[in-house]
Amino acid sequence: IKPSDCGMNCxxxxxxxxxxxxxxxxxxxxxxxxxxxxxxxRGFQVSLFERGELLSGTTGRHHGLxxxxxxxxxxxxxxxxxxxRENSILRRIxxxxxxxxxxxxxxxxxxxxxxxxxxxxxxGQCDIPTEELTAAQALTIEPALHPDLKAxxxxxxxxxxxxxxxxYFYATAKANGARIHNFSQVIGFHKSGGTVTxxxxxxxxxxxxxxxxxxxxxxxxxAWAGKMCALAGIQLxxxxxxxxxxxxxxxxxxxxxxxxxxxxxxxIIVPQRExxxxxxxxxxxxxxxxxxxxxxxxxxxxxxxxxxxPAVKETTIRSVWCASRPLIxxxxxKEPQQISRTFDCYDxxxxxxxxGLISIxxxxxxTLRAMxxxxxDLICRKTGRxxxxxxxxxxxxHYRYFYK
Numbered sequence: 001i002k003p004s005d006c007g008m009n010c011x012x013x014x015x016x017x018x019x020x021x022x023x024x025x026x027x028x029x030x031x032x033x034x035x036x037x038x039x040x041x042r043g044f045q046v047s048l049f050e051r052g053e054l055l056s057g058t059t060g061r062h063h064g065l066x067x068x069x070x071x072x073x074x075x076x077x078x079x080x081x082x083x084x085r086e087n088s089i090l091r092r093i094x095x096x097x098x099x100x101x102x103x104x105x106x107x108x109x110x111x112x113x114x115x116x117x118x119x120x121x122x123x124g125q126c127d128i129p130t131e132e133l134t135a136a137q138a139l140t141i142e143p144a145l146h147p148d149l150k151a152x153x154x155x156x157x158x159x160x161x162x163x164x165x166x167x168y169f170y171a172t173a174k175a176n177g178a179r180i181h182n183f184s185q186v187i188g189f190h191k192s193g194g195t196v197t198x199x200x201x202x203x204x205x206x207x208x209x210x211x212x213x214x215x216x217x218x219x220x221x222x223a224w225a226g227k228m229c230a231l232a233g234i235q236l237x238x239x240x241x242x243x244x245x246x247x248x249x250x251x252x253x254x255x256x257x258x259x260x261x262x263x264x265x266x267x268i269i270v271p272q273r274e275x276x277x278x279x280x281x282x283x284x285x286x287x288x289x290x291x292x293x294x295x296x297x298x299x300x301x302x303x304x305x306x307x308x309x310p311a312v313k314e315t316t317i318r319s320v321w322c323a324s325r326p327l328i329x330x331x332x333x334k335e336p337q338q339i340s341r342t343f344d345c346y347d348x349x350x351x352x353x354x355x356g357l358i359s360i361x362x363x364x365x366x367t368l369r370a371m372x373x374x375x376x377d378l379i380c381r382k383t384g385r386x387x388x389x390x391x392x393x394x395x396x397x398h399y400r401y402f403y404k
Contacts, residue, residue, distance in 0.1 A: 024214035027221035029059035033169035034372035040176035042387040051185035061323035063270045063277040066158040067366040073122040079341040080126040082367045094396045097165040103157025103256035107150045112260045142253050157256040167399035189232045196356035219359040223288040223324035234352040240288045241325040243280035244297040248315040252276045266304025278305040282336045288324040328362040345375045
């Protein structure tokens with residue numbers, strides 16, 4: 001079709017209909033996986049680049065808790081509402097990656113009991129279903145709990161597989177045409193007239209460099225997202241928040257166990273197959289590549305979790321590790337535990353006068369799909385597309401399809 005056949009406006013509309021922009025995703029964690037899936041479903045050309053193995057950053061190192069939102073209901077309601085919504089969606093679209101075992105928030109002393117009315121009220125405000133249990137009822141369900149506990153509240157927490165769940169997104173994205181490149185590190189940006197036009201890639205396997213052009217570039221590098229923006233000459237309000245986790249060599253409970261108090265350290269136990277993952281601590285850091293695991297944190301976690309489940313102190317430690325949360329830097333100084341766990345995406349055209357680059361930070365594994373949806377919606381607005389999100393209902397392919 002020539003412009004003269006239907007007029008220039010008609011030609012432009014037809015060209016826009018035929019051509020779908022090439023979106024380049026930087027970062028191969030859970031958010032990158034969910035975004036590749038979302039964009040592929042909307043018909044975009046998608047290329048994703050990860051400097052190491054897929055999921056080798058924060059995504060592959062978290063404790064595997066599918067949050068009900070209860071942990072954030074009192075002090076961070078927006079994050080709580082995000083969690084309960086995504087909890088139900090993930091159970092529908094990837095049920096095989098989730099152990100739908102529920103969770104208990106346990107009260108061990110009078111202070112915990114005093115916290116209970118506010119907790120229940122706020123869970124109700126966030127549409128998080130709760131069931132109050134007596135101590136005897138809780139001990140019947142989970143005999144390993146401390147025998148002197150006072151009460152418990154049941155919520156729809158669950159256990160997810162930190163690796164397999166995002167691989168479901170990768171498998172489906174790949175089946176829909178997304179190109180996934182691991183061991184491919186973005187080492188620079190190409191810019192022209194205030195717009196990012198390409199990235200320089202270093203292939204760690206072939207030891208060569210090459211350039212990739214695109215229409216939009218999305219920074220999903222998690223705790224490393226600030227480093228990516230620095231390569232582009234801009235700053236991102238990101239605060240890496242490392243935390244230590246401990247896996248002990250026994251499945252001590254079948255449900256996720258939380259302490260019924262304000263979110264703190266050493267107050268979560270997540271059953272993962274035949275192990276129990278205890279977590280977590282939190283401190284703030286500058287460089288996620290220069291994190292040293294404080295050995296005293298291990299003992300702290302063991303002692304605090306043993307208050308909920310005494311058998312913790314008698315169980316062999318299988319492994320210890322840490323991971324950095326990609327926290328949104330607060331505008332005012334706050335204690336680490338007070339920093340919101342919600343998420344946001346930034347159009348750097350609006351924020352830094354640099355077009356062609358978007359960053360998504362914050363959030364958690366439970367909200368990876370929602371983070372992708374918000375980012376893909378922004379991409380549609382920037383490209384003039386009106387394509388609705390399909391990821392709330394589209395069931396994901398099994399993770400094994402990624403390797404076919």
